[in-house]
Amino acid sequence: MDKEFNLPVTPVAIPEKLELITLGAGCFWCVEAVFQRLNGVEKVVSGYSGGFIENPTYNAVCSGTTGHAEVIQVYFAPEIISLSELLEVFWATHDPTTLNRQGADVGPQYRSVIFYHSSEQESSAKSLKKQLNDSKVFDNPIVTEITGFTNFYPAENYHQDYYNQNGAQPYCQFVVKPKVDKLKTYFTEKLKK
Template structure:
């Protein structure tokens, strides 16, 4: 009985630590110098397309999608709300309507939009309403943005497939939303997964999700340099 209590106490402390070091909390408690200016969006190259998704903390989703063949660049930012040029702190209040999002610059001749949608559903729990792991709030909701009727149809087909798969006890709650605007996050958020590997949140939450994603998307991963 004593051993059981000790285990439960340890587990509770770990959960509490993760809750205190979630995507929003961890960044706000990091005292290292930060470049808080908005990142610049890359110029669209010839033959390239853009896709936008929200699937929880963007530190993780950025790293997931950057590992895919045919993806040139991924930018972390904010989408789905009304406030123009929001800051990380404003989005974190859960009052701006924005969700932490990523914008993917990719070559559709190499990786089609349908495959990006597949990766989107593999990379997070699309049945979790306004929450991914320790991150809670509408800024962590699941959204698939579309720019064309064909993209909307692709997302809706994927949702039906996910719901009919029998893998989930709850229905998919992903919002299917027309794309309107994407605001790049601050410079210090870009590539955060790679520059802060030892942070508790990154090592305990982000890394397992990225590794699981790469296992399931193995046939689409970029070749190692």
């Protein structure tokens, strides 16, 4: 029988006229770099979400024992970029068919996950996931977890804006840059000018 945890709940302030969605798609450095480049995305914050301990550290989350996923919080202007458009980019720029893994990054902290902040976001995410699976866009079924938001803890400062600050590092060149390049190739019209 599964243990039941009382998840810590953390409030999140959302600026007026913006929406917030919390997404996990492997290492947050990759996901942050992709979403920062989208027109209509006002702010991206890397952090940890979905776990059962408060104020986790990077090392604790990397152990795979906290229940947290590496995520980004995306603050976006829905009149410029819709949730559906964001989710299209989300599913296209990572492998949503591998459980608890993105490339060489393995563990539940790297799971594909959408933490929704409203019933509308839940409905939209589940509908789009079903459409993608029914259309067999991917060779295997999408395993992206879609669950209600409960908590978010910002990652340590050195994780914020990581690719923009450390783009020459080998991990950024070999893992992050190909995802950014894919975004530039397939979603040119959605990029910031």
